[in-house]
Amino acid sequence: xxxxxxxxxxxxxxxxxxxxxxxxxxxxxxxxxxxxxxxxxxxxxxxxxxxxxxxxxxxxxxxxxxxxxxxxxxxxxxxxxxxxxxxxxxxxxxxxxxxxxxxxxxxxxxxxxxxxxxxxxxxxxxxxxxxxxxxxxxxxxxxxxxxx
Numbered sequence: 557x558x559x560x561x562x563x564x565x566x567x568x569x570x571x572x573x574x575x576x577x578x579x580x581x582x583x584x585x586x587x588x589x590x591x592x593x594x595x596x597x598x599x600x601x602x603x604x605x606x607x608x609x610x611x612x613x614x615x616x617x618x619x620x621x622x623x624x625x626x627x628x629x630x631x632x633x634x635x636x637x638x639x640x641x642x643x644x645x646x647x648x649x650x651x652x653x654x655x656x657x658x659x660x661x662x663x664x665x666x667x668x669x670x671x672x673x674x675x676x677x678x679x680x681x682x683x684x685x686x687x688x689x690x691x692x693x694x695x696x697x698x699x700x701x702x703x704x
Contacts, residue, residue, distance in 0.1 A: 557576070557578070559574075559593065560573070560600070565591050568586075572606065582594075621690050622689075624666065625694065628664070629695070631664070633657040633658055634657070634702065636701075637701055637703070644679055645678050649677035649699070651671040651673055654699055658697065670689060671687050672685060672686045681700075682699070682700045682701075685697050685699060
């Protein structure tokens with residue numbers, strides 16, 4: 557019996573996949589638990605339309621990520637911090653502060669989780685950080701830390 561999976565099923569396949577399952581397994585396990593629907597012509601067409609919509613959405617999100625990466629190129633986020641003698645900061649500049657600075661200064665909404673800091677910023681200066689924007693798109697943001 558051919559069925560279309562509605563959820564990931566271990567050992568069978570991923571959501572949205574058309575699989576061949578034995579009649580008893582499909583009738584007694586997959587269908588009653590709403591893990592799959594029978595592969596009728598209508599359900600197959602619905603599956604194809606959903607795949608097409610998903611691909612279009614992914615393309616739009618990738619284009620949006622590339623546009624954000626392009627905007628990041630010209631951005632230098634200016635942050636101020638307090639420091640002790642020797643130019644060492646009290647605490648560190650976090651990715652949340654950088655994300656807030658991007659939103660405040662340039663109107664770019666980038667999640668703090670997407671900003672990659674190899675090591676915490678603990679002194680004044682200019683730094684370049686990577687932003688993983690998804691869909692294998694990365695951008696770089698410049699951060700300038702000055703004295704408050």
